[in-house]
Amino acid sequence: MNRESYNKIALEWDNARKGFFGRERAYLDAVLEAAPEGATILDLGCGTGRPMAEYAVSRGYRIIGVDQSESLLALAQARLPQERWILASIETVDIRDAYAGAILWDSLFHIRRSEHEAVLAEVVGNLPRGGRLMATVGGSEHPPFTDLMFGQRFFYDSHAPAQAERILRSLGCRLVLAEFMNVPDGAADKGRYAIVAERT
Ligand SMILES: C[S@@+](CC[C@H](N)C(=O)[O-])C[C@H]1O[C@@H](n2cnc3c(N)ncnc32)[C@H](O)[C@@H]1O
Secondary structure (H helix, E strand, O other): OHHHHHHHOHHHHHHHOOOOOOOHHHHHHHHHOOOOOOOEEEEEOOOOOOOHHHHHHHOOOEEEEEEOOHHHHHHHHHHOOOOEEEEOOOOOOOOOOOOOEEEEOOOHHHOOHHHHHHHHHHHHHOOOOOOEEEEEEEOOOOOOEEEEEOOEEEEEOOOOHHHHHHHHHHOOEEEEEEEEEEOOOOOOOOOEEEEEEEEO
């Protein structure tokens, strides 16, 4: 569902996602500052490459971007042709190149929660010690749901923040930053929680 839906809204999404929201840039800076100069950053669910990959590249880092939406990935490829873009699903992609940091921004919650630990284990397991990842999870304990964006339906699922934090700790991470970006309102907004974690 999500792949077709993102393909259909690619231009609207690109237009809406021109820059950072809230403290997103600070989270990305926290990931980049832990990576050596010029290192490669893995962006899982990279979308159009803007603003995350674009900013990382402007600071001298290289990007491997992964996304299952052909239309969004084509925009990323056109925007940053020197970087590596892989059309694949986050759950099954096989990344053989080393990376020093990882971005899983607003993408993990599009995947069934039963798969989150395996995805995180793969990402963390391939980070160097001291390497960081940034991720968002849903902001509340809530069953899977679908919602509309630009007239298309999207699937969402997430562990509650405390459980996502437990998983990251159990994988050998310390939490560098963990905070609500938007607090659940008990109605349509299920909340959104930002985490920057470091492999220890
Ligand atoms: C809300 S957008 C966020 C895009 C980008 N990370 C950002 O911060 O603007 C979610 C992205 O995750 C991608 N995505 C969702 N589920 C995915 C999956 N299972 N495998 C690969 N990409 C996925 C979508 O195609 C979309 O580009």
